[in-house]
Amino acid sequence: MNNEAIKDSSAVGRSWEEVRKEIFTSEEIAESNLRVALIGEIIKARQEKGISQKKLEELSGVKQPIIARMEKGSTSPQLDTILKVLAPLGKTLAIVPLEQK
Amino acid sequence: MNNEAIKDSSAVGRSWEEVRKEIFTSEEIAESNLRVALIGEIIKARQEKGISQKKLEELSGVKQPIIARMEKGSTSPQLDTILKVLAPLGKTLAIVPLEQK
DNA sequence: CAAGGTAATAACTTTTGAGTATAATAAAAT
């Protein structure tokens, strides 16, 4: 995706959020939001422990570039990868009810 | 993996669990257990709703064969795939503390 | 402004999951 074009959308009078709604379905947006929120929690958990990506590579066995891509949201990581990264942070995944607002 | 050989391990006096501990690290076993537990919850959620894999394909956009393999535990699905499947079941993923026993 | 660690990116190979089509199995119905 072209990030320059995205930033420039404001130049033609529309916010990125407006453009986004035209390009993606509401399901895609909802899912993307969930993904971003989950990844955000992983980043927070890592930073709260004061652990670098390199250190987390040692602890989890997942390579630093993978962790970087995962945190940047440029991949949709596999379940195993997420679980490996979460374990040394003292976290795991759980299935919970979806509350819609 | 050869399931016949696994079942036959009892014939030489060792349980599958014993053999498993020799083949895999404790981290791998813990992760696998988590994965199985999570997948189990997805299967349960689907069956409680009385929805077939085919129907869930319609609702989630994830193809039936993917759902089948996911439930069989023969793949480690991507985060997107899990979220897509969970959404129509009224569920989502959350990061929770890992309690060890 | 060097030196250190940290995170991001890139290029490339290997591995594995997703998509497609089809087959096997199970359940219903006649």
Place this chain on the structure above:
DNA sequence: ATTTTATTATACTCAAAAGTTATTACCTTG
């Protein structure tokens, strides 16, 4: 009982994530 019909599993191709290695920004701090 055998012919649908629904449901789940398999085989194959293609796309994408993981792994590998190296490099490059990015900061902070001496």
